Amino acid sequence: MPESVTDEEHTEIERSRRTDEELLSRGSDRASLDVGGAARPREGYGTQAHIWQREKVFELSDVRISYAGVPAVRDVTMNIHKNAITALIGPSGCGKSTLLRSLNRMNDLIPTASLDGTVHYHGEDLYASTVDPVRVRQLIGMVFQKPNPFPKSIYENVAFGPKVLGMKDDLDERVQGALEGAALWDEVKDRLDSNALGMSGGQQQRLCIARALATDPDVILMDEPCSALDPISTGKIEDLMLELRESYSIVIVTHNMQQAARVSDATAFLIVELDEAGKQRTGRIVEYDETEKVFTNPSDSRTEDYVTGKVG
């Protein structure tokens, strides 16, 4: 059963003023106000409850991810909330992608990777030995930095997820629904059998989003989804993200601060720190708060330097 994170466990974490204790305790105080419960409603919330009051999708507690014993990112304690776009920003090497990949257990594919601490998904330990990574990845989808459509037809691309997961009924409707959800249906409905590699970069990335949507996920993780795209495609995908937020929870890693400011509801700012010996570079969270606050009135001077462009 899930353990709620106690305040004592967090006093040792150095944080900026809007501390993690407040966030977490606020979260647990307001637990009774959470909307949604166990089911994932498809329809939007309309006038949304405040982000910290929504159900917690992920609860990370003292997470440290290491490669071959060397920590890449540590002391991560944060909650990710439902139907929100949570952005992870920070300079290169601060472990944003590593952290993102830990949320759908993609780090399992790297033999030397290990995770300490706990990641709870809707209250359940994501890394428990009884958890099936395949099921995890069905519910928590991922879109990568460089669009990676399969060298197959558009239909086969979107249908692949449901097929391998055994969701074989109503495949046509499922494919259509996913493509509509990714704002791609009208552009490709007449050429579903054509090779996916013939599409433009922006279309390919939307196809990858459609692919992730086809498995009925709960969360969509995006690792710098627009960094390989032109500004117009980027804009389209950002609009898409805001639409998707109604039905899914989105976590996005981005180098583009303006993008984080535009689309996200909450932003976590990470930095890289050298250890005492000056040899290892490890990432950690400096500040995690509502986006507006992080960008207009950040609590930590390092955050302020980064978002105003003084550094990084």
Added chain:
Amino acid sequence: MASRHQRRQRAAVDAARLATERGSVGVTRAKEVAFKAFLLFSVGIGIAMLVTLIVKAFVDGMPRLNIDLITAFPSALPEQAGIQSAIVGSAYLMVGVAAITLPLAVGSAIYLEEYADKDRWWNRLIEVNVQNLAAVPSIVFGILGLAFIVRGPLGIGPVILAGSITLSMMVLPTVILASREAIRAVPDSIRQGSLALGATKWQTIRHQVLPAAVPGVATGMILALSRAIGETAPLLLVGGVTFITFNPELDPQDWFGFDSQFTALPLTIFNYLARPQEEFRTLAAAAIIVLLVLLLTMNSIAIYIRNRYRKRLEQN
């Protein structure tokens, strides 16, 4: 079909090359010319040898290049002799080699590329072994086939299946190598994308990696077959009798023909060349032409497949 970008690129490269060549003055220019002449000379020698071989075979074999060649069986009388049993025997052998080699090679390649932990010593040992096997002389495989397949533990006798197994052992390392290259060429982003959707490792291999690797595997397989079809030494030992006047029977009792004695094109050529009569040498030359045509066709198919699918994957 070259895109506008590719045409512009080519034009730029040509212009640069011209500038480099024309720019040379005096001694440098002479060196450039001499170097180019030497390169052309090297290529020319190789091509000249090949052309001489083909032309000689044609000139010698022309008188017997007719349909009788393919319809008739070997005979003591040169006028009545043909090579039908040799062609059919070679065809049977190739079918056997393909059927045996393909699953073994693809399986080995998948294991070595997708599952084997390269840090383990036994996996490195397997890799080294596979590479060494490719260097073993073909007659050694013949001895192996004779000892263990024709006689010894398997003891099936000097039949087509024995020939196929022996030739398979010989070409297996090549096809494994080609399959590994093909699997390795599939971008890792495809695997990541597939796994991120919830597919298992095997599902990813079966539905994404293998289909993308098919052209490379097919090319390797065809090139291996084109090598196997010309091999003589192992077949001599495994019992390719050279004077066969019948085709294998497509009889289930005879393992659909694989349990029959056989001959093959290179064996028949060898046999005809050894005969004293001049007419048999003409027949041998004609048979050589048939063999060359087969080789050329197989290699062309392999190259065509490789080129066509390389474009498809590179459309990214």
